[in-house]
Amino acid sequence: MMRALDLAEAIEAGDLTPATVLELSLEAIEVREADIRAFAHLDPDRARVMARHIPGTDGLFGLPIGFKDIIDTADLPTGYGSPIYAGHRPAADAPIVVMCEATQGLTLGKTATTEMAYLNPAPTFNPHNPKHTPGGSSAGSAAGVAAGFMPLAFGTQTGGSVIRPASFCGVAAMKPSYRLLPVQGVKPFAPLLDTLGLFGARVVDVAFGLAAISGRDLRVDGGDFGIPRFGVTRLPFAGEAERESEEALAHAIAALGTAGFPVADIDLPAAFADAHHAHKAINDFEGATSLLWEYTHRRDQLSPVLLQAIEAGRAISIAEFDRSRSLANRARKASHALFDDVDVVLTFSAPGLAPGRESTGDARYNKLVTLLGLPAVNVPGWRDSVTNLPVGVQVFGAFGDDQRVLAAAAMLEAALAKTA
């Protein structure tokens, strides 16, 4: 994989240039893209022209960035993973694209997404085994980073569309606190949930990218972040995990213990279970609203799975939607007390290994954290001994405590590396 932090340091040191890094990226794509299909749109020549004009002196140092194809770009087609929008050219770039370019990021291309970032699979293959899904909805961003096509790529999460594909593809990723990154110009699905996230090789790479783009103190390479107090939960209201995820979690707990980090079993506030179950009504109700034009005027171009979801959303009563918002608010308030006793919480990223390509996997360990708007990181570093497929674990924390979550996740990642 391309490590963003190392590449940026090499460019800063004069050992690489943005143009040479881009060629590394394009070579990897040349070799494997036909088998991975991470991109919805890629224009190598445009990227080469841009790379020549990036000084590589600061910020993202000219690193190539992938953008999930529900993020608007004025100069590249933006198809939202749907035939309705084939060849669509938005009038403007989403702010996140301009923010990346303003800090010397190179817009490499648009990465494959499930249809409207919902469940209908993208054409992308899991780089570790083409029989398996890369996860969704940010399929191309996760698979592309895993395949070494680019050091950083943006996805979005409404249920589990950042953390789950990161787990399945064996890469690091963060879904930051709600609205830490701007979602203007990103095709909405459920605005109360939709959150931009970033994929990278390691946690320190993701933190480096997020810091450069947002201007926030988020880097966790170097610096003293203390000894985080980890709490562990299996999110019991979300059902049981499969063997592989249980093993990955047990392995992470053991690695933390070996590294000398305190790890405590915790009970979650009762309001969390209610909020977990409330996610679906908010997701489906708002999704049906967001896609009302498509449902009304382009219904024959919607997949059966998306059409069914919209119809399910339309069947949700306003009373249930309002009640679900209230439950979410109650759980957000309850989350404050949780973080009196622990700094971060360790749990599953996904129920198990990446399933086959007919599905994008299950977001049941991600929905609550998304609904509460809490920062969450997928920590890679463990592989199933039978299939050799990766399985990640999830670290989440208090609203706005993004740097601490990144720091704890990086410490866990380092602890896992020592056990390998």
Place this chain on the structure above:
Amino acid sequence: MMRALDLAEAIEAGDLTPATVLELSLEAIEVREADIRAFAHLDPDRARVMARHIPGTDGLFGLPIGFKDIIDTADLPTGYGSPIYAGHRPAADAPIVVMCEATQGLTLGKTATTEMAYLNPAPTFNPHNPKHTPGGSSAGSAAGVAAGFMPLAFGTQTGGSVIRPASFCGVAAMKPSYRLLPVQGVKPFAPLLDTLGLFGARVVDVAFGLAAISGRDLRVDGGDFGIPRFGVTRLPFAGEAERESEEALAHAIAALGTAGFPVADIDLPAAFADAHHAHKAINDFEGATSLLWEYTHRRDQLSPVLLQAIEAGRAISIAEFDRSRSLANRARKASHALFDDVDVVLTFSAPGLAPGRESTGDARYNKLVTLLGLPAVNVPGWRDSVTNLPVGVQVFGAFGDDQRVLAAAAMLEAALAKTA
């Protein structure tokens, strides 16, 4: 003015048809639009074709609806009040447009907006006196309803862009609770604040329209809504009002007293003052982010006032933005206790009469309510005896308590009518 509720009842009774109501609308436009300039785009022939196909049996009964020109329409140009987007045709309708059409609303045209819904005035004139602003940013919707061009029109409020122009134009309007109406497909300015609102002749008309469109129990014609307990505040942290707004408020208090409603002076929670002052940082910071593409790539097509606002927003530190969000959350929590003692709060809608056309007026009595996401209604019914210009008063209530706010506002409107 065209009264939505009366027109709908006449259509239901068979005394009017959607086509005849449309002709009333078009006749009024024919007579006065050149002097008012409420529309950014109007296509009478398209509207006539649509009117013939609306049965007029339910919902909005074929009533013509105006949409502020920051609301995306696939079949009508959407210019966002900016030369950057002259002739822009979005790929899809905003959900609110489809929702209106799904309930037998007739999309009449796009109403004039200030540039990107910020402060650079729209070309619109105040129907009561062309030397005065109709207010902003929803200038065309307020002026158009006041001029009798259409019974209902949508605007948006980020600071005071619904309540303020309604006050200046002498019409009723509601800014509902945050996210009661979907803002997908509406050009974002500050997503933490942006709220769709509706203008109509009277409070009962606005309530009728909102109920039909949202499917919520919001109507307040007929039914027993009890005796609302009114609290009164002058929002002291927002500065003093001018003579005319003081008189309008005093008149409203007197009318309520005469009508037998309890009215109590109230003290607002201390957190409200902090939140009032926090509005600006959130507004400007998010506005600068939303318009980052325009600022970066089309700067020469931005007005000086908008450019200055974007640059002010870019100068706001992340720490100040985060702190402002925290202050807003604290005030939201504090607002619950306020509504233990009163049902609704009466205050100013605007500092005074509509100023001249070089400005759109001041939103200082609206910002807090917008930031807290509370439902608010402008109640018209009072005119300054010197200038004969209208001045409204504002009624707001607890989050989610939209029907009670409408009911109390309608009772106040009726009480004012008795004093006329």
